[in-house]
Amino acid sequence: MPQRYIEKILRARVYDVARETPLDRANRLSARLDNHVFLKREDLQPVFSFKLRGAYNKMVNLPDTVKRQGVVAASAGNHAQGVALAAQELKIQALIVMPKTTPPIKVQSVKSFGAKIILAGDSYDTAYSHAQTIAQEKGLTFIHPFDDAEVIAGQGTIGMELMRQHPSPPEAVFVPVGGGGLIAGVGAYIKYVYPHVKIVGVEPEDAPSLYTALAANRRVKLKQVGIFADGVAVKQVGKETYRIAKQVVDEVILVNTDEICAAIKDIFDDTRTTAEPAGALSIAGLKRYVKREGLIGKNLIAINSGANINFDRLRHVAERAEFGERREALFAVQIPEQPGSFLRFCKLIGKRSITEFNYRYSDPNRAQIFVGIELSNGDEERQALFQRFIDKGYSIVDMTDNETAKLHIRYMVGGHAQGLEGEKLIRFEFPERPGALLYFLNNLGTDWNISLFHYRNHGAAYGRVLMGIQLSKADRNTLLRRLKKLNYPFWDETDNPAYKLFAGAS
Known part of the structure; x- marks a missing residue:
């Protein structure tokens, strides 16, 4: 790494307004993971962020x-x-x-x-x-948010503090990544002082700007990025930050929304403070890394980069945290429509708690139920329970990792539609601002019937909507053209099993 960045970091003026944040041991998480986990508390800055x-x-x-x-x-x-x-x-x-x-x-x-x-x-x-x-x-x-030498040097003072606060070189430092300014500065300093310390970037699976760039050996502009971890929702890593990252980053780990929510809960359990999704990325990546590598007794540092989270997002975080910890399973199970069938079903579940049970009559012979079940032993228990249902002759689909099921179907009431033809199911995002829905509907046009619509506020800058539209085959290309023109991210969910089992045409 060029000498000039070390000099810039050592000379950086940040403490006129910023504070040297503590490096706290996460006792509960350390005990659970059987490693020594430390949190660099950038959420304690005057603006609740390292920026x-x-x-x-x-x-x-x-x-x-x-x-x-x-x-x-x-x-x-x-x-x-x-x-x-x-x-x-x-x-x-x-x-x-x-x-x-x-x-x-x-x-x-x-x-x-x-x-x-x-x-x-x-x-x-x-x-x-x-x-x-x-x-x-x-x-x-x-003033660029990340792709600037002085900005990178300012963020690099976190690395300088880490090495002073920790008594010995850690095994690895986990850093949230958006445009790359934080990991470039921290990585430049730590690699210069202790080259053997691993610098691990962490990104959301739906916003892998640095991960994609390193894999392609060039900067890549992503077509779209997920908006849950809005602090790192960057389509392209910076030019200078990428140049540095190539030299100092050992790897980038990708995590999903559920894992981020679970990490927010982990931080809360240890500190009684609430991290923003981007701030909790590092803990989510650390947990995945420990499991993959089978680490025991190592010193691991995660940078909690910020705590600017809207209060109304906490509901969504709480709902998804159990999935991130693999403490809840979602199943679609077909049971006979007859007296005693629900009791027999519950006996198979045993003493586990049922977190939710969704059902509406639609057929005199069979019932499709959407059930949440509390787990104590993660994926191993979920797979064993799934197999138990199979062995007893039940038709079952695992919905635990089905995004449409978790975002929409579990909250929808009504069941299958009768006499519905040509329905296409689209999941999309649009900006949360006055008139956004009207703009969407006006540009979509009135050439077809909207047969299903579900929206639920998640406290984010973008709303998430599930919509059914009745189309002839000839109309489908026209619809796709209009959706692309709107420039809203969208996904075709017509073949999603959750939709077919609970909300599709009878």
């Missing part, structure tokens, strides 16, 4: 003439707050461009530091483009 470090280091090093002109940034949350607080401390005029989908609590937080705000577009990419245009037109300096 303040890089933003301030960049801005404090600007020439005075540039400072007088002012700065502009694009962000949906953490970087925006970092830039705003840094600007307040340095008495610099700051303009922040935020997507219209940004939750009001984050907008108000940025305003409280005195920054001016412009709401533009429904996504970070749109806000980013608008901010770049403003920078050029008004002569403002753009």
